[in-house]
Amino acid sequence: MNVGEIQSQIQLADSFLQQKLDDQAQATFEKILTYNLAEASALAYFRLGEIYNRKNDVFLSEKYHRLAFTTNAALCGQLLPAEISHRNYLYHVPEQIEIKTCPICSSGAKDHSVYNIAVSANFIDGFDPIRVWRQCNNLDCSHIFASLIPKNLTHILSKTDSSVIQEPKIHRLAQIGQVLSTLTQDVDIKTCLEIGAGAGEQVAVALEFGLDVSAVEIRDSYCANLKKTFDINVYNQSIEDMEFQDSYDLVLMGDVLEHVIDPISLLKNLKKLISCNGKLWISTPNFESAMSRLCKTQDPMWQVCEHLQYFSKKSICYAFDQMGFKLVEYKSSFQYNGSMELTVK
Numbered sequence: 172m173n174v175g176e177i178q179s180q181i182q183l184a185d186s187f188l189q190q191k192l193d194d195q196a197q198a199t200f201e202k203i204l205t206y207n208l209a210e211a212s213a214l215a216y217f218r219l220g221e222i223y224n225r226k227n228d229v230f231l232s233e234k235y236h237r238l239a240f241t242t243n244a245a246l247c248g249q250l251l252p253a254e255i256s257h258r259n260y261l262y263h264v265p266e267q268i269e270i271k272t273c274p275i276c277s278s279g280a281k282d283h284s285v286y287n288i289a290v291s292a293n294f295i296d297g298f299d300p301i302r303v304w305r306q307c308n309n310l311d312c313s314h315i316f317a318s319l320i321p322k323n324l325t326h327i328l329s330k331t332d333s334s335v336i337q338e339p340k341i342h343r344l345a346q347i348g349q350v351l352s353t354l355t356q357d358v359d360i361k362t363c364l365e366i367g368a369g370a371g372e373q374v375a376v377a378l379e380f381g382l383d384v385s386a387v388e389i390r391d392s393y394c395a396n397l398k399k400t401f402d403i404n405v406y407n408q409s410i411e412d413m414e415f416q417d418s419y420d421l422v423l424m425g426d427v428l429e430h431v432i433d434p435i436s437l438l439k440n441l442k443k444l445i446s447c448n449g450k451l452w453i454s455t456p457n458f459e460s461a462m463s464r465l466c467k468t469q470d471p472m473w474q475v476c477e478h479l480q481y482f483s484k485k486s487i488c489y490a491f492d493q494m495g496f497k498l499v500e501y502k503s504s505f506q507y508n509g510s511m512e513l514t515v516k
């Protein structure tokens with residue numbers, strides 16, 4: 172079999188995939204493996220990993236995804252376009268912590284799905300490129316979480332701490348305004364704490380609404396920028412380590428909870444800093460969102476390496492129940508398709 176013939180077999184297999192004919196694609200990729208050509212085999216293993224994931228065979232999916240990398244450690248160079256910075260990534264498995272039980276309810280869990288996350292644009296070297304998601308066995312919870320977390324997670328994330336200040340997303344301001352007008356409607360909300368304030372879009376809108384705003388931000392460069400731009404109180408630390416003296420009428424935490432190893436400890440900490448009539452607003456991706464149900468394995472959230480938790484309305488409400496939080500409002504997000512926005516008291 173010459174290279175040209177193998178190439179046409181790959182095209183044939185890919186055309187089966189485009190027509191969603193997984194069985195035919197699988198048979199063709201298995202045939203390609205018999206030619207023992209490293210790059211063709213690596214591609215075939217990668218595609219078979221995806222096919223087995225769609226067929227809910229988690230064991231074979233992980234096996235083939237790892238074989239793709241052990242056959243060609245430079246698989247990313249083979250699969251990714253030139254503009255992706257980690258195209259030069261070489262496969263290695265970092266030291267990891269295995270999470271066996273559900274971080275929400277401590278029940279046992281089973282493997283749910285497998286993705287090669289190194290082929291997505293936001294991959295960070297230091298994470299295992301093969302993400303095995305695990306799902307809680309407790310039917311009242313059913314939370315999904317990453318089964319393996321890099322041992323030196325903080326160090327890996329700090330390396331991504333760019334000194335470049337992220338440009339504020341001006342187009343988001345109107346949507347944030349909508350969220351805040353609902354949140355500030357019914358009670359006399361005066362003080363606000365934003366967790367993970369980033370470039371400060373929500374801080375800016377909360378100030379426009381006349382609130383006394385403070386912020387928590389882990390990245391140094393963002394912190395300095397927030398202080399300089401808004402002249403507000405900014406705590407430069409991780410929310411998980413914070414000891415608060417003050418309480419706040421409104422706590423905003425957008426797109427943070429899915430990043431933490433222990434969401435329950437974080438929520439416990441938050442409970443302490445909300446004033447008696449105060450509210451907590453959380454936004455986080457929902458694996459039972461309309462988008463995720465329609466996109467299935469194509470839902471891009473499965474491939475975000477920094478996401479360690481994937482909630483549903485049910486699993487996050489299970490966590491709220493444990494904390495004594497009461498759900499006031501559920502909304503699907505205007506800002507991020509597939510995310511949910513929850514307000515609790």
Ligand SMILES: [Zn+2]
Pocket residue numbers: 273274275276277278307308309312313314
């Ligand atoms: Zn659970």
